[in-house]
Amino acid sequence: MIKKAQLKFVCMVMAILLGVFGVIFASIYYISYNQNLNTIERHIDETAKSFFLPDGRAPHANCIIATLKINPANQCEIIDTWIDEQTFSDEFATKITTRALSGRHSSGIVGNVYYKIIIEGVPSPIFIAMNCTDAMLVFRSNTTNTFFVLLIIYALLLLLVMKLSWWALKPLRESFEKQKQFVSNASHELKTPISIISANADVLQQEDNNQWINNIKSQTERMSVLVEDMLSLAKIDEGNLKLNFEKFDLSSEVTENALSFDAVAYEKGKTLTLNVQPDIIYSGDRQSVKKIVNILLDNAVKHASEKGEIIIELKKENNKTILSVFNTGSNVESENANKIFERFYRGDNSRSRESGGSGLGLSIAKSIADANKWKITAKSTPNVSMTITVIM
Numbered sequence: 318m319i320k321k322a323q324l325k326f327v328c329m330v331m332a333i334l335l336g337v338f339g340v341i342f343a344s345i346y347y348i349s350y351n352q353n354l355n356t357i358e359r360h361i362d363e364t365a366k367s368f369f370l371p372d373g374r375a376p377h378a379n380c381i382i383a384t385l386k387i388n389p390a391n392q393c394e395i396i397d398t399w400i401d402e403q404t405f406s407d408e409f410a411t412k413i414t415t416r417a418l419s420g421r422h423s424s425g426i427v428g429n430v431y432y433k434i435i436i437e438g439v440p441s442p443i444f445i446a447m448n449c450t451d452a453m454l455v456f457r458s459n460t461t462n463t464f465f466v467l468l469i470i471y472a473l474l475l476l477l478v479m480k481l482s483w484w485a486l487k488p489l490r491e492s493f494e495k496q497k498q499f500v501s502n503a504s505h506e507l508k509t510p511i512s513i514i515s516a517n518a519d520v521l522q523q524e525d526n527n528q529w530i531n532n533i534k535s536q537t538e539r540m541s542v543l544v545e546d547m548l549s550l551a552k553i554d555e556g557n558l559k560l561n562f563e564k565f566d567l568s569s570e571v572t573e574n575a576l577s578f579d580a581v582a583y584e585k586g587k588t589l590t591l592n593v594q595p596d597i598i599y600s601g602d603r604q605s606v607k608k609i610v611n612i613l614l615d616n617a618v619k620h621a622s623e624k625g626e627i628i629i630e631l632k633k634e635n636n637k638t639i640l641s642v643f644n645t646g647s648n649v650e651s652e653n654a655n656k657i658f659e660r661f662y663r664g665d666n667s668r669s670r671e672s673g674g675s676g677l678g679l680s681i682a683k684s685i686a687d688a689n690k691w692k693i694t695a696k697s698t699p700n701v702s703m704t705i706t707v708i709m
Contacts, residue, residue: 323482334474335471338467345460346463349459349460354431356452357447358424361447365435365443369439378403378404380399381399381400381401382398384441385442432447433445511540511544515537515541566596570603570607571593571631572591574607576591578614582621588626589628589629590627590628592630601709605685608682612679612685617703621646622645622646626644626645627642628643638708638709639706641704642705645701646701647697647701649697649703650697653697654697658679658680658683
């Protein structure tokens with residue numbers, strides 16, 4: 318439980334930091350990209366002005382330059398074109414000038430080539446396309462470096478958050494460990510006096526079988542069940558539940574354990590029905606299957622309505638093994654259905670301790686399911702039925 322809380326805290330903090338770092342990276346990228354384009358545009362503007370100076374054509378490497386005129390239809394036409402043939406081919410020059418003159422935008426970028434039509438500030442309209450490969454390589458290199466720097470900082474913050482979360486939850490972890498140890502020790506200590514009281518009640522019952530002795534006997538049995546359940550939960554909480562994975566016939570295992578409840582249900586005037594798909598082979602812990610079937614059926618028999626019906630179903634569906642236990646009658650509200658897995662949860666009078674339960678059975682079932690990576694859920698229809706499903 319503490320590990321889950323720590324993991325949840327770390328994930329929450331890192332998700333927030335991921336969003337912050339994402340915004341920072343996007344902002345840096347946006348600012349750098351626009352600064353890079355502004356630098357290129359200034360260079361193009363300077364090139365356009367110098368083009369009209371005496372002998373201005375010679376130094377304009379990596380460029381396509383075309384002088385233009387505006388026709389009566391207010392469209393630009395090419396008068397003359399100068400191409401740096403070491404950088405551009407005639408075919409590419411024709412393609413990019415055609416694209417620029419036929420488009421709606423006076424500037425744009427194609428790959429690493431930035432083009433712009435300049436009308437103001439020059440003797441006559443001019444089109445310039447400039448190869449900006451070097452500038453774009455610098456921009457991409459800076460962007461990549463920024464990304465990896467932020468990634469390294471994020472990784473260091475992850476380690477720091479994990480360390481801080483461990484430190485922050487240390488008192489809670491110690492308290493939880495002491496609580497588990499107390500429950501375990503108290504349960505062990507209670508077993509002996511309960512056994513003695515039960516034995517003495519048996520002796521007194523032989524001599525004088527009256528209601529008071531029967532009450533003592535009944536309550537010691539309930540206390541014994543409670544202590545055993547507390548020990549089981551303490552064992553699971555301490556991580557001492559050993560799982561032995563093996564292949565076995567799940568259908569036969571469920572059927573065998575379910576049939577032992579048939580007589581119990583019959584004595585209480587209730588009907589137990591088995592809908593078990595045959596020959597389902599499962600790889601997992603056999604003891605966990607046995608325990609969870611017994612707990613769910615015991616719960617269903619205790620809380621089913623008078624002369625009600627209990628149905629245990631096992632089937633294979635979409636490569637998943639599904640075990641479900643249904644019983645008629647339920648006073649648990651639909652929205653509180655999954656709260657029945659909480660320890661000592663009592664949602665209504667029908668789930669009272671007088672039914673013979675310890676209030677820990679379904680909590681143990683939930684712990685067993687979690688240990689085996691199964692998903693266990695409950696669905697309640699008030700005054701109608703309760704269904705507990707385990708997806709293995």
